[in-house]
Amino acid sequence: MRNIALENARVCVYKGGDMTIPNELTEQLGRALKTVLGETLPSDFTVPAVSVAQDLRFGDYQSNVAMMLAKRVGMNPRELATKLMEAMEDSLAATEIAGPGFINFRIRPECLAARAEKMLHDDRLGVDKVQQPKTIVIDFSAPNVAKPMHVGHIRSTIIGDTLARLARFLGHTVISDNHIGDWGTQFGMILWGWKNILNQEELEKNPIDALLDVYKTVNLKCKEDETLLPLCKAELVKLQGGDEENLAIWNKCIAVTKTGLQKIYDQLDIRFDYWLGESAYNDALAPLVDKLLADGIARESDGAVCVFSDGYHKPQEDPFLVQKDGEWVPVPAIIRKADGGFLYATTDLATLDYRTENFKADAIWYVVGAPQEKHFKQIFDIERMRGVSGDFRHVAFGSILGKDRRPFKTRSGDTVSLQDVIDEAIERATKVVEEKSPDMPEDEKASVAKAVGVGAIKFAELSQNRLSDYIFDWDKMLALTGDTAPYLQNSYVRVRSIFRKIDGEFTAPEKLTLSEPAELTLARLLVRYAEVVPATLDDCKPNLLAAYLYELAKAFHSFYEACPVLRSEGDTRATRLALCELTSRVLKQGMGLFGITMPDRM
Numbered sequence: 001m002r003n004i005a006l007e008n009a010r011v012c013v014y015k016g017g018d019m020t021i022p023n024e025l026t027e028q029l030g031r032a033l034k035t036v037l038g039e040t041l042p043s044d045f046t047v048p049a050v051s052v053a054q055d056l057r058f059g060d061y062q063s064n065v066a067m068m069l070a071k072r073v074g075m076n077p078r079e080l081a082t083k084l085m086e087a088m089e090d091s092l093a094a095t096e097i098a099g100p101g102f103i104n105f106r107i108r109p110e111c112l113a114a115r116a117e118k119m120l121h122d123d124r125l126g127v128d129k130v131q132q133p134k135t136i137v138i139d140f141s142a143p144n145v146a147k148p149m150h151v152g153h154i155r156s157t158i159i160g161d162t163l164a165r166l167a168r169f170l171g172h173t174v175i176s177d178n179h180i181g182d183w184g185t186q187f188g189m190i191l192w193g194w195k196n197i198l199n200q201e202e203l204e205k206n207p208i209d210a211l212l213d214v215y216k217t218v219n220l221k222c223k224e225d226e227t228l229l230p231l232c233k234a235e236l237v238k239l240q241g242g243d244e245e246n247l248a249i250w251n252k253c254i255a256v257t258k259t260g261l262q263k264i265y266d267q268l269d270i271r272f273d274y275w276l277g278e279s280a281y282n283d284a285l286a287p288l289v290d291k292l293l294a295d296g297i298a299r300e301s302d303g304a305v306c307v308f309s310d311g312y313h314k315p316q317e318d319p320f321l322v323q324k325d326g327e328w329v330p331v332p333a334i335i336r337k338a339d340g341g342f343l344y345a346t347t348d349l350a351t352l353d354y355r356t357e358n359f360k361a362d363a364i365w366y367v368v369g370a371p372q373e374k375h376f377k378q379i380f381d382i383e384r385m386r387g388v389s390g391d392f393r394h395v396a397f398g399s400i401l402g403k404d405r406r407p408f409k410t411r412s413g414d415t416v417s418l419q420d421v422i423d424e425a426i427e428r429a430t431k432v433v434e435e436k437s438p439d440m441p442e443d444e445k446a447s448v449a450k451a452v453g454v455g456a457i458k459f460a461e462l463s464q465n466r467l468s469d470y471i472f473d474w475d476k477m478l479a480l481t482g483d484t485a486p487y488l489q490n491s492y493v494r495v496r497s498i499f500r501k502i503d504g505e506f507t508a509p510e511k512l513t514l515s516e517p518a519e520l521t522l523a524r525l526l527v528r529y530a531e532v533v534p535a536t537l538d539d540c541k542p543n544l545l546a547a548y549l550y551e552l553a554k555a556f557h558s559f560y561e562a563c564p565v566l567r568s569e570g571d572t573r574a575t576r577l578a579l580c581e582l583t584s585r586v587l588k589q590g591m592g593l594f595g596i597t598m599p600d601r602m
């Protein structure tokens with residue numbers, strides 16, 4: 001059997017045709033290699049992709065191809081680099097050798113101008129759709145009914161939504177699925193609590209919190225009074241056995257939770273195509289375990305049914321082994337307990353089957369916290385054993401910390417609810433707007449505050465490397481300077497205000513003439529948008545796009561200081577206005593891919 005993980009590591013690799021500069025340079029290098037080396041070019045050699053230069057003073061892009069290949073063809077790297085430079089078409093970029101044999105490329109101003117001109121007439125701003133669209137299921141948010149939605153769910157919700165937007169924009173078919181935890185052991189306590197202590201009025205008003213209260217209260221009571229837990233368990237067994245009353249209560253819990261969650265998602269402008277929670281797979285679990293037993297993938301162990309390592313991986317990489325006291329010991333995935341109950345892993349296997357069979361998913365991405373790494377590794381490895389392949393990824397992320405560097409909690413030590421975070425963000429953003437624009441009409445103030453507040457939460461999340469922990473800091477995320485949503489929104493407002501001064505009038509000029517360094521820097525960044533968007537999806541790394549948008553906004557401010565726009569004339573004025581127009585379009589579309597709204601004024 002072959003290794004799925006390796007084979008499908010990059011299903012959605014972006015192979016955009018002629019649009020991006022590094023793609024074109026890479027192709028040119030390939031042709032030059034053939035010219036220079038002819039028959040001696042090793043047939044298994046693939047040209048490494050041209051990358052953005054480390055130090056922009058020496059060039060825009062660079063290639064290390066000469067260093068990679070020189071030894072194999074018996075040349076010295078600088079010599080090979082020189083020959084390649086001579087053989088390359090030089091219309092796109094000027095080339096130069098640096099260090100031990102890097103080739104640096106400096107894109108010619110007229111080429112940057114031509115690309116920027118094209119962008120002015122392209123709604124996609126240069127971003128090609130992928131040539132081979134995939135069907136991608138994105139599994140995100142997925143809170144648990146009657147349990148607190150913790151900060152991990154906040155991260156998942158925001159990152160998952162962005163990946164869905166990016167993938168759709170690039171032309172993939174995306175299915176967003178909210179796999180809520182709607183069938184856990186918590187329902188034993190909820191059912192007992194519903195029948196004995198539930199406050200109906202509270203349930204009407206705030207269902208999510210009311211259910212949470214019930215859960216917390218019963219949980220506490222169970223600790224004080226040991227006769228209670230068996231009663232809760234009995235309620236759970238009745239539910240699992242199909243008891244009508246308990247099923248009705250359970251259904252009601254799910255319904256009110258969904259309504260409550262939807263309200264939150266609406267405020268964040270997030271939608272799901274499906275809400276196939278864990279319970280949707282109940283009927284599939286028993287036959288699935290039987291099949292895995294029959295196929296010899298699972299076996300019985302102490303009355304439970306488990307999947308053990310099949311020895312395919314090195315022990316260090318085997319998700320079914322851990323090292324203890326210098327020895328490798330098995331950690332099987334349990335898929336049926338000795339009492340007949342099924343587990344999280346069983347449901348996830350059934351869910352994966354459903355998605356590959358019914359949705360014909362090529363890729364399934366799970367946006368879930370890093371602590372579940374082992375779980376997903378085991379699930380994906382069981383699929384390998386079953387011969388099921390696809391681009392299955394655990395898009396993991398770290399924790400959100402408070403300023404004290406400990407897990408982010410409320411003052412009273414509770415987990416922070418997403419609704420509270422949204423409310424506080426909007427409240428704080430209202431103050432920012434009040435201060436900046438006291439004369440703005442009230443309803444506009446409210447909508448700007450919402451865009452700024454929600455934008456701030458989202459951008460604070462998305463501008464982080466998702467794998468690292470980050471500190472939740474209200475002042476930082478709402479600051480008007482630094483890499484924050486308000487800074488980018490404010491930059492957008494500044495660009496748009498230029499056009500307000502000339503009554504929105506803008507016609508794309510036929511030709512752009514770039515000469516000032518600040519114009520060139522801005523143009524260079526603008527055309528890079530076409531590279532950054534696909535790269536962001538390839539690695540599921542929203543922070544790449546976030547960092548790019550921040551760079552762009554800064555470059556715009558430097559440009560605006562160095563190059564008068566409205567006071568200039570003729571071609572210069574037309575070019576500068578076009579750069580302004582493109583900056584605002586890229587900022588708006590780029591932030592739109594994060595689900596962040598850009599107000600025209602703030």
Ligand code: ARG
Nearest residue numbers: 139142143144179181348368
């Ligand atoms: N409900 C789970 C949790 O809160 C997350 C589910 C993620 N999706 C999945 N297919 N396992 O931890």
